[in-house]
Amino acid sequence: MFRPLAFIAIAALTLFADQAAAGPSETTGAGDAAKIYAAFLDGWTGEEKNPINVAIVADAPNAEALNEFSDCADKPHWMPVEPIDDLTGLIGKLAYVRLVDPGTWRSRDPAELIAKGATIESAVDSGFDNGLATFSAIVFDASHTTAAFTFSFVCGRLCGSGRTVIYKLTPAGWVESDKQCGHWISRAQGGRPGNSFTPRPNRYDINPRVGVAGPA
Numbered sequence: 001m002f003r004p005l006a007f008i009a010i011a012a013l014t015l016f017a018d019q020a021a022a023g024p025s026e027t028t029g030a031g032d033a034a035k036i037y038a039a040f041l042d043g044w045t046g047e048e049k050n051p052i053n054v055a056i057v058a059d060a061p062n063a064e065a066l067n068e069f070s071d072c073a074d075k076p077h078w079m080p081v082e083p084i085d086d087l088t089g090l091i092g093k094l095a096y097v098r099l100v101d102p103g104t105w106r107s108r109d110p111a112e113l114i115a116k117g118a119t120i121e122s123a124v125d126s127g128f129d130n131g132l133a134t135f136s137a138i139v140f141d142a143s144h145t146t147a148a149f150t151f152s153f154v155c156g157r158l159c160g161s162g163r164t165v166i167y168k169l170t171p172a173g174w175v176e177s178d179k180q181c182g183h184w185i186s187r188a189q190g191g192r193p194g195n196s197f198t199p200r201p202n203r204y205d206i207n208p209r210v211g212v213a214g215p216a
Contacts, residue, residue: 033138034090036147036167036174043176044133045096054091055102055134058084061150065136065164065182069148072181073166078139078148087135105132109156131155134162143170150182160186 045052060083061069070076084090089098108130113123138149145168150160164182165172 024027028144029140030090030172032140032144032147032169036138036149037087037091037135038094039167039174040151040165040176041091041094041133042096050129051098053098053100053105053130053132053183054087055105055132056099057074057102058087058135058137058149061136061139061148065150066139066184068164069139069166072164072179073141073146073148073177075146075148079142079144081137081139084137088150100132102132102134107154107156107159110159111156121140127159131159147174154186156186158186165192167169 014015037102041054042049060081066078067084069078088099092099108126110120110127112121118126125159132154134152134154136151138147140147147167147169149165150162151165152160154160162182162184163180166177166179168177
């Protein structure tokens with residue numbers, strides 16, 4: 001009887017050691033990613049929780065984005081991450097999220113609506129209501145205590161903004177970092193300017209001539 005019990009104990013210890021060496025499991029990573037996406041969207045939509053279109057896919061961050069993450073979070077290395085073909089399992093249960101195919105999405109450009117006679121307020125509201133939020137896949141550092149991703153919101157050719165987002169694991173859970181990095185705002189068709197603007201906290205604080213800045 002001793003030998004089978006000893007074998008089971010050794011096997012269990014070996015499995016535990018292998019899991020510890022491998023770091024956080026994919027299940028843990030996915031669970032944390034879901035919490036982070038939800039926390040960000042809850043904050044971005046505010047108390048109103050108006051419906052928001054979110055691209056159903058999330059690309060893996062490219063080399064430029066990873067370098068930006070490192071500069072912003074003071075973390076030189078990030079764990080590999082795969083693109084996400086379907087975000088339903090991560091944010092599909094959020095009642096205010098409408099997952100859409102970015103390939104078929106079409107904007108209601110406020111500038112075009114204004115040119116057709118709409119008021120600025122109604123054009124902006126229409127643009128926002130039909131805008132598209134896009135995330136990158138979330139990457140974690142080796143210790144699984146820092147997470148980073150990119151976020152953008154586009155509602156027309158000259159109506160869009162985005163930034164790098166950093167989250168830190170605290171005793172209270174995942175909390176967004178105060179660091180502001182990688183901001184861009186639409187200023188010209190087909191162009192992404194530098195990081196020269198300061199985001200405003202009000203999601204509807206818009207200058208139609210230069211675009212929209214999402215909440216900090």
